[in-house]
Amino acid sequence: MNKDTRIYIAGHRGMVGSAIWRTLTGKGYTNLIGKTSTELDLRSQTQVAIFFETEKPEVIIDAAARVGGILANNNYPYQFLMENMQIQNNLIDFSLKADVQKFIFLGSSCIYPKLAPQPLKEEYLLTGPLEPTNEWYALAKIAGVKSCEAIRKQFGKDYISLMPTNLYGTYDNFDLNTSHVLPAMMRKFHEAKENGNTPVELWGSGTPMREFLFVDDLADAVIFALENKFQENLYNVGTGTDLTIKELAELIQNAVGHTGEILWDSSKPDGTPRKLMDVSKMEQEGWKAKVGLKEGIQLTYQWYLKNQETFKQVKL
Numbered sequence: 001m002n003k004d005t006r007i008y009i010a011g012h013r014g015m016v017g018s019a020i021w022r023t024l025t026g027k028g029y030t031n032l033i034g035k036t037s038t039e040l041d042l043r044s045q046t047q048v049a050i051f052f053e054t055e056k057p058e059v060i061i062d063a064a065a066r067v068g069g070i071l072a073n074n075n076y077p078y079q080f081l082m083e084n085m086q087i088q089n090n091l092i093d094f095s096l097k098a099d100v101q102k103f104i105f106l107g108s109s110c111i112y113p114k115l116a117p118q119p120l121k122e123e124y125l126l127t128g129p130l131e132p133t134n135e136w137y138a139l140a141k142i143a144g145v146k147s148c149e150a151i152r153k154q155f156g157k158d159y160i161s162l163m164p165t166n167l168y169g170t171y172d173n174f175d176l177n178t179s180h181v182l183p184a185m186m187r188k189f190h191e192a193k194e195n196g197n198t199p200v201e202l203w204g205s206g207t208p209m210r211e212f213l214f215v216d217d218l219a220d221a222v223i224f225a226l227e228n229k230f231q232e233n234l235y236n237v238g239t240g241t242d243l244t245i246k247e248l249a250e251l252i253q254n255a256v257g258h259t260g261e262i263l264w265d266s267s268k269p270d271g272t273p274r275k276l277m278d279v280s281k282m283e284q285e286g287w288k289a290k291v292g293l294k295e296g297i298q299l300t301y302q303w304y305l306k307n308q309e310t311f312k313q314v315k316l
């Protein structure tokens with residue numbers, strides 16, 4: 001990939017998009033394009049048509065989406081289904097029409113069936129029912145994967161889909177209603193410590209297992225996919241190891257230094273019991289995650305401490 005290729009990073013202000021932007025800039029890429037959702041609403045076909053006409057991007061990295069944790073997914077099924085389909089349909093279809101040669105689509109590990117064998121192999125896609133709390137989002141993401149696969153099959157273009165596991169890191173969403181578990185725990189433990197180690201209330205039973213990838217590792221994987229031509233359409237991106245939500249809570253509680261009680265609110269959903277990625281396909285291509293969970297939590301907490309007054313809170 002030439003360093004002056006015109007690369008549009010959709011969602012460049014988000015946790016993932018900003019990490020991709022930082023990493024590409026650090027590697028000397030000089031022609032990056034970024035637009036906020038106010039400047040360019042990717043749900044609008046008209047706006048996206050004008051954008052392609054005027055900016056003429058050569059490569060697209062799609063990190064723009066309606067994103068949220070288990071409760072947001074469960075409470076706003078229509079937005080998670082429709083907005084994600086609108087965003088990705090516009091980007092993928094206009095990329096094809098504009099003869100964009102390379103497109104990287106980001107999905108999520110929740111596209112796989114709720115009770116699929118573990119670890120999750122790419123071939124398990126569409127082999128069983130989805131987890132109900134996020135089937136809306138998962139259906140949109142599956143349509144994105146299949147759109148890229150269809151273009152690859154029919155037109156021979158290098159359109160690929162990367163499926164990240166649960167992500168965390170700098171510029172994450174720390175809003176307690178819409179965030180994912182890791183930033184929510186960090187904020188809850190930090191604020192409880194500041195209030196004299198009051199009890200922290202967490203959701204569900206604590207028994208589900210999750211895998212966590214530091215966002216800079218995902219950015220590295222995306223750029224690896226940008227700079228190399230993969231043989232297939234769909235690749236999992238993760239660490240290949242997971243832990244229970246209870247174990248995660250203990251890790252974050254220790255990192256933050258909270259010494260109070262943990263209470264579990266069983267009225268909140270557990271979601272998928274386990275979704276550990278099989279990462280062997282990515283490893284065969286030559287990519288592996290580098291940042292361990294303890295290190296990633298430390299890096300994220302340092303960032304949180306410096307940015308707590310200004311961190312992003314997504315309100316749906």
Ligand SMILES: NC(=O)C1=CN([C@@H]2O[C@H](COP(=O)(O)OP(=O)(O)OC[C@H]3O[C@@H](n4cnc5c(N)ncnc54)[C@H](OP(=O)(O)O)[C@@H]3O)[C@@H](O)[C@H]2O)C=CC1
Pocket residue numbers: 010011012013014015016017035036037038040041042043062063064065066067087106107108109164165166167168171172173180314
């Ligand atoms: N976070 C996670 O744990 C995981 C995320 N992913 C995937 O990674 C990708 C990025 O997620 P993440 O960075 O966490 O999400 P964020 O919510 O941090 O960022 C999403 C970005 O999408 C942009 N966006 C949303 N709606 C629109 C719109 N209508 N028009 C234009 N831009 C829009 C936002 O732009 P603006 O800021 O300008 O409003 C925002 O910057 C998504 O595809 C997500 O599905 C996959 C697995 C796990």
Ligand SMILES: C[C@H]1O[C@H](OP(=O)(O)OP(=O)(O)OC[C@H]2O[C@@H](n3cnc4c(=O)[nH]c(N)nc43)[C@H](O)[C@@H]2O)[C@@H](O)[C@@H](O)C1=O
Pocket residue numbers: 068069070071073108109110134137138165166167178179180181182184185201202203204205208210245268269270271272
């Ligand atoms: C990335 C992924 O993210 C979502 O799936 P999820 O992994 O279930 O999401 P989550 O991070 O919100 O929760 C993980 C686990 O943690 C428990 N939990 C405890 N206490 C809190 C808590 O305080 N907040 C949250 N959010 N969860 C908590 C929670 O009950 C659950 O058991 C989907 O949007 C899906 O579409 C998707 O792609």
